[in-house]
Amino acid sequence: MLTIKKIEPLIVSNSAHSEHQVLVRVETSEGLDGWGECCTGCEYGEAALATKDLIERGFSPRIVGEDPLNYRKIWDKLYSATEWYGRRGLAIFAISGIDTALVDIAGKTLGVPACKILGGCFRNEASLYVSLFFDMDNPEKTAKSALQYLEHGYTGAKLGWGYSRSNSFGMNPVRDEEAVEITRDIFGPSNQLMIDVGRYVNWTVSHAIEMTGRLEKYKLSWIEEPLPPDDLEGLARLTATSKIPIAVGENYQTLYEFQDILSRNAGDVMQPDASKAGGISESKRIVDAISSRNKMWVAHNWSTAINVAAALHLVASSPSGSLMEFKEDGNPLVNELTKEKFEIKDGKMVLNMKPGLGIEIDENILEKYRVED
Ligand SMILES: [Mg+2]
Structure with a gap:
């Protein structure tokens, strides 16, 4: 069965144009990679670090082993798990990166563009x-x-x-x-x-x-x-x-x-x-x-x-x-x-x-x- 194997948040930065964004790489059991982005853009990196931590500590243990094609079920699970401190703000940035990566994976798995x-x-x-x-x-x-x-x-x-x-x-x-x-x-x-x-x-x-x-x-x-x-x-x-x-x-x-x-x-x-x-x-x-x-x-x-x-x-x-x-x-x-x-x-x-x-x-x-x- 196709499952989520690993979730890796990566902070990238270019001071002139795009400071401290979090890219999310989701790896599947079949060896496919999906990519998403959390546009945390911030001068001192604080939002990117917090988002990375949310994904590593809180999201990864909750969704590794899940079927990535259940991307809306996963969205719901993460929204509900973060309801106390989330609903808006950084929890939603973190969900954004994962959600887009899962849709990327769904397209790659089925061999169709994400819009389909x-x-x-x-x-x-x-x-x-x-x-x-x-x-x-x-x-x-x-x-x-x-x-x-x-x-x-x-x-x-x-x-x-x-x-x-x-x-x-x-x-x-x-x-x-x-x-x-x-x-x-x-x-x-x-x-x-x-x-x-x-x-x-x-x-x-x-x-x-x-x-x-x-x-x-x-x-x-x-x-x-x-x-x-x-x-x-x-x-x-x-x-x-x-x-x-x-x-x-x-x-x-x-x-x-x-x-x-x-x-x-x-x-x-x-x-x-x-x-x-x-x-x-x-x-x-x-x-x-x-x-x-x-x-x-x-x-x-x-x-x-x-x-x-x-x-x-x-x-x-x-x-x-x-x-x-x-x-x-x-x-x-x-x-x-x-x-x-x-x-x-x-x-x-x-x-x-x-x-x-x-x-x-x-x-x-x-x-x-x-x-x-
Ligand atoms: Mg504007």
């Missing part, structure tokens, strides 16, 4: 949008960098945050509007432009209502995280008021939390991240719930190649999703971690239809970026 394990492949490619940090001293430069992607077929570009906490988008309404106006001029009328307010600032509802009114004429496809993720009441008020669609979701975990957002109507565009929200199978439940409410969703993604592959399969497995975030910013954990590079054709990422997530990890690169405990 999730219910079927509705498409074999995902449209991409690029995310770039705003240079608030030179928004023209950022807009011109983004334009290069659009000229290569990307569907849209999202600009936001800033190079630093002290010089970020969202700090000054006049500068904010200027940055958006310059970008729209450079993009022209038809390219999709999104703004990510980012978490360097905390807008109030009244400020967000004023700003969405002020930016309305620049025809943004969405404005992302205009309020802190815990201000659900504010997000609901803003969603009801703003003519610019409101995007939220990178900070939410599990179907339970997304159901709460959906039932409050606290956003128009949802952005689950498989490496954080509970893994690829939980994210599939989330995107199905979003679709059932006739809302838009896009796959949030930035950390390593494993989550890029997970986002791609998630998009492929949903009738209503077609767009995923992809940062081509020279991150070696995205660009070098897999033996075969992701194929991008006319601004779309192409699904290779290989079994599981369709990726093979380059052990040399893994070792290069692996950090000791």
Whole structure:
């Protein structure tokens, strides 16, 4: 009988792009490896260490010997076992890595791509949008960098945050509007432009209502995280008021939390991240719930190649999703971690239809970026 033989959490880090992520390798009795990711990204490594410990001490003894194809049963077992201290936060990061690895194994065992394990492949490619940090001293430069992607077929570009906490988008309404106006001029009328307010600032509802009114004429496809993720009441008020669609979701975990957002109507565009929200199978439940409410969703993604592959399969497995975030910013954990590079054709990422997530990890690169405990 096919069983889980070993679970190995590995911390990788690249200080310029992706700090302290946990990759999870699940080995089976048949000698197959499955890979998942917990996007714990943190400056000092604390979240990665805690997640690794959760997996080694708490999860491994509970699920070694289980049939990996029972991935939802295993999800449930881990959620229930961690209910006292988990339900959200690091326990869900840890479950995310294992869940995605098990779906990868299920695909490899059955010889089908992960999107088929999730219910079927509705498409074999995902449209991409690029995310770039705003240079608030030179928004023209950022807009011109983004334009290069659009000229290569990307569907849209999202600009936001800033190079630093002290010089970020969202700090000054006049500068904010200027940055958006310059970008729209450079993009022209038809390219999709999104703004990510980012978490360097905390807008109030009244400020967000004023700003969405002020930016309305620049025809943004969405404005992302205009309020802190815990201000659900504010997000609901803003969603009801703003003519610019409101995007939220990178900070939410599990179907339970997304159901709460959906039932409050606290956003128009949802952005689950498989490496954080509970893994690829939980994210599939989330995107199905979003679709059932006739809302838009896009796959949030930035950390390593494993989550890029997970986002791609998630998009492929949903009738209503077609767009995923992809940062081509020279991150070696995205660009070098897999033996075969992701194929991008006319601004779309192409699904290779290989079994599981369709990726093979380059052990040399893994070792290069692996950090000791
Ligand atoms: Mg964001």
